[in-house]
Amino acid sequence: MTLHLLGASPSDRATFESCRSTLTEQDTLLLLEEGCYWALPHHRQELSRIPARVVALGPDCLARGIATEGLKTVDDAEFVVLATEHARTVSWY
Amino acid sequence: MSKSVLVICRSAPYRSSAARDALDMALSCAVFELPVSLLLLDDAVLQLLPGQQSGAIGEKSVNAMLGALPMYDIDRIYTSLASLAAHGLEAESLDPSPEVLDADELKQLIDGHEVVLTL
Amino acid sequence: MIVNVEGHDVALDEEGYLYDLEQWSPAVATTLAREDGLELTDEHWEVIEVLRRFYQQYQLSPAMRPLVKAVAAELGPEKGRSIHLMKLFPGSPAKVAARLAGLPKPENCL
Numbered sequence: 001m002t003l004h005l006l007g008a009s010p011s012d013r014a015t016f017e018s019c020r021s022t023l024t025e026q027d028t029l030l031l032l033e034e035g036c037y038w039a040l041p042h043h044r045q046e047l048s049r050i051p052a053r054v055v056a057l058g059p060d061c062l063a064r065g066i067a068t069e070g071l072k073t074v075d076d077a078e079f080v081v082l083a084t085e086h087a088r089t090v091s092w093y
Numbered sequence: 094m095s096k097s098v099l100v101i102c103r104s105a106p107y108r109s110s111a112a113r114d115a116l117d118m119a120l121s122c123a124v125f126e127l128p129v130s131l132l133l134l135d136d137a138v139l140q141l142l143p144g145q146q147s148g149a150i151g152e153k154s155v156n157a158m159l160g161a162l163p164m165y166d167i168d169r170i171y172t173s174l175a176s177l178a179a180h181g182l183e184a185e186s187l188d189p190s191p192e193v194l195d196a197d198e199l200k201q202l203i204d205g206h207e208v209v210l211t212l
Numbered sequence: 213m214i215v216n217v218e219g220h221d222v223a224l225d226e227e228g229y230l231y232d233l234e235q236w237s238p239a240v241a242t243t244l245a246r247e248d249g250l251e252l253t254d255e256h257w258e259v260i261e262v263l264r265r266f267y268q269q270y271q272l273s274p275a276m277r278p279l280v281k282a283v284a285a286e287l288g289p290e291k292g293r294s295i296h297l298m299k300l301f302p303g304s305p306a307k308v309a310a311r312l313a314g315l316p317k318p319e320n321c322l
Contacts, residue, residue: 002203014135014179018103021175021196022203090101090203091211120320124275153271161270164278165320 002027003086004052006035007093010043019092023052028082030074032057035092039066055082098122098129099206105136106155107147112140115212116158123165130169131162132202133191138176141187159189173199217243229310229317236314244312252312255291256300262286263313273318276306 004022006029008015016038023029029052031038038047039056047054056066058073074082083089100122102115115131122129133140145156162170172191177184184193194202203209213224217239223231228244230236241260245252252260266274266282274282276294284292297305306318 002209015103017175018134018173021173022199024200024204088203088207088209090209093211117319120272120275124277124320157269157271161266161272161274161278164266164270164274164281166277 001085001087003082003089004029005089005091006031006038007033007091009034009037010040015092020050022090023050025051027052028086029054030057030079030082031055032060032079033093036061036064036066039068039071041067044070095125095127096207097205098127099132099203099209100129101132101134101209101211102137102140103133103135104212106140106145107150107152108136111212112137112155113153113158116155118210118212119162119167120165123167129167130171130202130206131167132171134173134176135179138172138180138182138187138191141170141172141189141191142182143186143188156188162189171202215240215243215247227311227317230314233314233316240314241312248308248312250301250312256312258287258291259283259297259300259309260313263309263315267313267315273310273315273321274306275318275321276304279306279309 004019004027006016006019010016029050031054036056037043039061055072055074056068057079058068058075061068061073100115100119102112104111106112119129119131140155140159143156145154147154159170170189170191171194174193174195177193184190213226213228214221215224217237222235222240225231242252250256262283263274263279280292280294280297283297297309301308304321306321310316310318
């Protein structure tokens, strides 16, 4: 039960691959900062193939003009709750 | 019962201070007697290349410092099969030689630690 | 901070550690030790030598535990004990001995 924070953009392939290789079905992947660009339509299909539940940080998507239809978003308070619900947090930048 | 700490580093040795910071963090945890492991992923596996003469660029050798980990009772350095493959490296040719994990073992490693710090 | 050792100026940082590790010599160690109220004996010197080799190999100033390990490995288990090092370098042996050996202050030290 791990919360993974993906903050690297899709152009950073190695970060995504390393992150993906550690995801389990019990985990949650939270997109934030440049990681939000994974929510762009072009990248959605790849995102849909990962085993973990995927959510995005709403304000970070909003700031970058990224539409989040079809993707669950969380605000800062919900981010904190997510962190407390998981046993540990791992950052991927 | 002290918390087990996994320090993950993903940076090549002299790219930024990340490699040194990860090492410092691991050493500090060890001094406070926390059980600590170090996971070198992606470019961080390049920290293990032997023969680093970092004096040539006026830096201390990250590789030499990694050699001190056993003196701090940090006996576990891990990397992944994928990280080795990405650079065409084999564990036996690296120093210190890491324990190599496949994808499942990587998940188990993370799952087995209470705190994960990434640099 | 500057100390003069045998006619040479040696620069020390605020905490009394050498700025330039190349400036170290046994005479520097003796001078710094006197500031600490220590007369260096053979037992001090052998620990100083262990520290200098540790730094050469690992490029790190050891904290207490690795220092004890290194001394035990090189000088035997009798000497590789905190109590022995405490007697030689009272206070915080890892810090005091690193200073005398011309090493930087140990960073990961309690």
